[in-house]
Amino acid sequence: MTTTGPARDTALHADADRPSRREQILQAAAQLFAERGSRAVGVDDVGAAVGVTGPAIYRHFAGKDAMLAEMLLRISERLLAGGSERVAAAGADPAAQLRALIAFQVEFALENPALITVHDRDLVSLADADAAQVRRLQRRYVEVWVAVLARLHPAADAAACRVRAHAIFGLINSTPHSAGQLDRAATAALLAGMAEAAARAW
Amino acid sequence: MTTTGPARDTALHADADRPSRREQILQAAAQLFAERGSRAVGVDDVGAAVGVTGPAIYRHFAGKDAMLAEMLLRISERLLAGGSERVAAAGADPAAQLRALIAFQVEFALENPALITVHDRDLVSLADADAAQVRRLQRRYVEVWVAVLARLHPAADAAACRVRAHAIFGLINSTPHSAGQLDRAATAALLAGMAEAAARAW
DNA sequence: CCGGAGAGTGAACGATGGTTAACCTGCAGC
DNA sequence: GCTGCAGGTTAACCATCGTTCACTCTCCGG
Numbered sequence: 001m002t003t004t005g006p007a008r009d010t011a012l013h014a015d016a017d018r019p020s021r022r023e024q025i026l027q028a029a030a031q032l033f034a035e036r037g038s039r040a041v042g043v044d045d046v047g048a049a050v051g052v053t054g055p056a057i058y059r060h061f062a063g064k065d066a067m068l069a070e071m072l073l074r075i076s077e078r079l080l081a082g083g084s085e086r087v088a089a090a091g092a093d094p095a096a097q098l099r100a101l102i103a104f105q106v107e108f109a110l111e112n113p114a115l116i117t118v119h120d121r122d123l124v125s126l127a128d129a130d131a132a133q134v135r136r137l138q139r140r141y142v143e144v145w146v147a148v149l150a151r152l153h154p155a156a157d158a159a160a161c162r163v164r165a166h167a168i169f170g171l172i173n174s175t176p177h178s179a180g181q182l183d184r185a186a187t188a189a190l191l192a193g194m195a196e197a198a199a200r201a202w
Numbered sequence: 203m204t205t206t207g208p209a210r211d212t213a214l215h216a217d218a219d220r221p222s223r224r225e226q227i228l229q230a231a232a233q234l235f236a237e238r239g240s241r242a243v244g245v246d247d248v249g250a251a252v253g254v255t256g257p258a259i260y261r262h263f264a265g266k267d268a269m270l271a272e273m274l275l276r277i278s279e280r281l282l283a284g285g286s287e288r289v290a291a292a293g294a295d296p297a298a299q300l301r302a303l304i305a306f307q308v309e310f311a312l313e314n315p316a317l318i319t320v321h322d323r324d325l326v327s328l329a330d331a332d333a334a335q336v337r338r339l340q341r342r343y344v345e346v347w348v349a350v351l352a353r354l355h356p357a358a359d360a361a362a363c364r365v366r367a368h369a370i371f372g373l374i375n376s377t378p379h380s381a382g383q384l385d386r387a388a389t390a391a392l393l394a395g396m397a398e399a400a401a402r403a404w
Numbered sequence: 405c406c407g408g409a410g411a412g413t414g415a416a417c418g419a420t421g422g423t424t425a426a427c428c429t430g431c432a433g434c
Numbered sequence: 435g436c437t438g439c440a441g442g443t444t445a446a447c448c449a450t451c452g453t454t455c456a457c458t459c460t461c462c463g464g
Binding site for chain 4: 405406407408409410411412413414415416417418419420421422423424425426427428429430431432433434
């Protein structure tokens with residue numbers, strides 16, 4: 001197993017638009033973690049996926065856990081930031097806000113099935129402090145949804161809205177399980193329709 | 203083929219209503235696997251959870267993988283059998299069949315959150331042959347749903363129904379994420395309502 | 405009373421895999 | 435040209451953990 005040509009080129013004349021080695025590692029790791037689970041993936045595997053040996057990882061990350069922690073933190077941050085942003089941009093109508101949130105989540109899930117998979121499968125593999133941080137971010141994202149759902153269901157209490165939000169996440173985040181069944185646009189439309197129906201039910 | 207009858211060996215012990223040691227182990231393992239992930243749980247942990255040492259497990263299972271394999275196979279079998287049964291008992295009306303399937307899945311998910319969690323998180327930790335067997339059962343269960351959904355949406359093709367089925371599973375199987383928010387009955391009603399709305403959307 | 409099977413124990417073995425150490429290399433900038 | 439740092443490499447270290455082994459101990463059937 002020797003290094004192939006292209007990996008060398010990027011190291012030589014650091015192309016600005018080409019992702020850095022660090023980003024390559026994170027992306028490759030996400031893919032592998034999603035396929036086999038983080039604990040079943042060795043540092044050597046991640047290295048091999050980007051054309052280096054295992055210990056080279058330690059030039060870019062403090063360790064395997066740090067890699068996973070950064071991965072999950074980034075996902076949670078992207079979701080929270082993106083969700084908040086879309087709601088703010090959707091005006092004051094809760095129905096429009098809901099549609100914006102759904103569109104965002106569907107888009108994210110279809111664009112990053114590996115991240116979605118790792119996000120909830122490997123949270124338990126995190127050190128306590130990191131897991132707590134990720135959960136804090138997740139909770140805030142959930143509350144963004146809950147705020148919108150609460151305005152759509154004035155009679156429902158927050159707990160019910162939370163259950164509802166998690167259910168919608170589960171619905172939309174099912175994409176890794178149904179990959180390759182339909183083309184992207186059709187899947188997006190179907191999931192968005194289902195999510196909206198589920199959000200409004202009762 | 204180590205699948206023996208349910209509680210046959212309880213006859214050996216005086217108190218027959220207590221589950222056999224083998225069943226205790228499976229149940230404790232399911233709980234631990236759900237909490238930390240199967241690869242993070244040691245044989246010693248499972249043993250300790252039922253009051254024995256690690257190696258004692260080997261009196262009841264060929265190994266750790268065999269334990270996980272039996273766990274996942276049982277879940278898949280229970281789902282397939284239960285789903286098929288409920289559909290058959292629901293008569294010819296596809297709407298009634300759908301309600302029966304939803305009620306069954308909701309009931310199962312609320313009754314066995316740990317099994318639901320392990321079922322889709324630790325499938326990747328299985329040996330190839332076992333994983334293939336589990337996936338075969340899962341596929342058959344999905345097809346039970348697809349058959350019902352296809353009759354509700356005559357214009358939709360099988361692929362769309364499959365996406366729909368996975369989305370509904372995701373919705374209902376979100377229970378481990380929203381545990382403790384509402385009481386069981388309220389959660390069941392909410393999820394069933396959302397699932398039905400999602401199933402009928404468009 | 406006796407012997408065998410089932411169940412459990414503590415100790416040891418071996419593989420796996422994360423991490424570290426020591427060493428190499430090639431461009432950057434005085 | 436020297437020097438330094440960024441990034442890689444190989445080899446070794448070490449902890450963890452699944453698994454096996456050689457024993458007990460305790461029922462129970464004959």
